[in-house]
Amino acid sequence: MATTSRFALVDCNSFYVSCERVFRPELEDVPVVVLSNNDGCVIARSKEAKALGIKMGTPYFQVKDMMERERVEVFSSNYELYGDMSRRVVSTLSQFTPNLEIYSIDECFLDLSHLRPEEVEAYGHRIRHTVERWTGIPVSVGVACTKTLAKLANRLAKKRAKAKEVLALHTPAEIEEALRESSVKDVWGIGRQHAKRLEQLNVVTAWDLSRMPEGWVKKNMAVTGLRTLLELRGQPCQDLEPETPDRKNICTSRSFGRPLTELEDIAEALSTHTVRCATKLRRQNSCATGVTVFLMTNRFAVTENVYCNSRTIQLPRPTNSELELLSRAMHLLKNMFRPGKRYVKVGIILNDLVPASEVQLDLFSNQDGEKHKKLMSTLDTLRQRFGHHALKYAVQGNKNEKDVEEEKRAPWMLQKKFLSSPYTTSLKGLLRIKT
Amino acid sequence: MKAEVILIDRPDVMQLHDMTAHRLELFSSAVQAGFPSPAADYDAEPIDLNAYITQNPTATFLARVEGDSMIGAHIEPGDLVVIDRSLQATSGRIVLAFVAGEFTIKRLMQKPDGAYLEPENPKYESIRITQADMGRIWGVVVGIVKKV
């Protein structure tokens, strides 16, 4: 028997802001924003902050004075906290169905095809209440027969006051009404270019788009456009994509807190990235065949001559030993480094990953290979227990990358002036309660 | 090996659900090379203190105690309290509440004239909650972790 598909999109409302509010309940009705890495620009806003006209992506310095006047509460991004809260939300959602897809840090698709239509609405509210109760994070729920329509329903669940954050589209009439209420640029999968083009053709609402001929869409918007069209008409073309498959390349990079000029400081950052990257590599039981290191000067500073370079080497034998990767990465960095420049970013990419099990069959592997393997597994266990700064190489320097105090922090660390506590991931960061 | 060391000294104790690497093995028998262990067919899971501390790690948070208003309930400065947000805060339970702009731990008592947040130290007074907006319950305290 064919079952009708039914997807829910659960989206956390102003997720980063909500995470901060869980541990600062007094900020409930106060305008709050969260800044991007290095406190560059606004990346999350509470609805009170939106009402003040603060736009997504606005550079912090542009709205700084206004936000001080309006008493907007400002936070640096606390990804440790957001990551842990996201994990809690996902784990709560998985109580409702084993079939779910983590779409982003604050969105999940759930397969709800096991429900009868009349149960859906109440189930949506139960999801919402449970997530809020268990984690403190408010979510909204959109339900429909395709992922694209579920996304659209979710938007409207937030917009329509009477929906109370949960909206399920069942009948063709309900779908039509929802499509007429949504503009084409807000449809999932419609990029800015296509939206502009469609609007010129007087295709303004999602409903207009759903009336377009298949042939035209396929010709002008390719197969992905066609998929969107069919999904808007209620024909599911995309299923859940559970667990991301192991990746072919992995990368660790970060911008520095301030431009760096000294090789030693950059080497310190790169070695820390390399150790993290190698840990990721071993976690997915892979070995890298090649190593790329890239180094960048400030791309926006017109006065300085821009220098962005990357070097790649093929390894004689695939490895996941960080000792080997570290020495390769340092070698590449030294080749690339030019004195007298101000660098803003360094990163490492491990290329062409292969399963570690295949590498071990290599008859020519030397004895060092075995030794490294044992050492790495010991390191992984120790780091898992004691954290990443417990065990470091001399080149990584002795400063703690996470130290809140400026002078104890490594020079390549990002500026995070308004960082909240790692409430859920560090014993030092816990809420303190004056009973 | 002492239990409190395992429980308290780990920086990642917060991730209560995936602490498999830190489980406390109270009775572990090392397998000697060459001899099949007679217990091989009976291998039980090691004792998981996380499961003992909370039923629902997803909804469980830790907080550090700084005051003395609950010493009668053995909640003392420096302790960690284990808070489960998923539980119903019924009368008689110890709760983490947010009242008048501050977090506080008290025992919740439902009485005919309102809800009370009661301290367990005669030096302090009860807080009477008459309106819903005066305060809210953040979670229910289900455990205390002490370092001795």
Ligand SMILES: [Mg+2]
């Ligand atoms: Mg969101």
